Amino acid sequence: MREMHGGLKWAHLPVDQTLWADESLRDGFRARVRREVNDTSAVVEVIEAP
Known part of the structure; x- marks a missing residue:
């Protein structure tokens, strides 16, 4: 997740x-998710699917 103009960006x-x-x-x-959002310090959280 990353704050951007107009809201948050999720990958x-x-x-x-x-x-x-x-x-x-x-x-x-x-690392792949951080590359997607172009932010090496982005927090990556695990969300389990039902």
């Missing part, structure tokens, strides 16, 4: 639960 990266469970892959997923 979504759907990841299979089994891939997210692999700790060695998590930093790569977080």
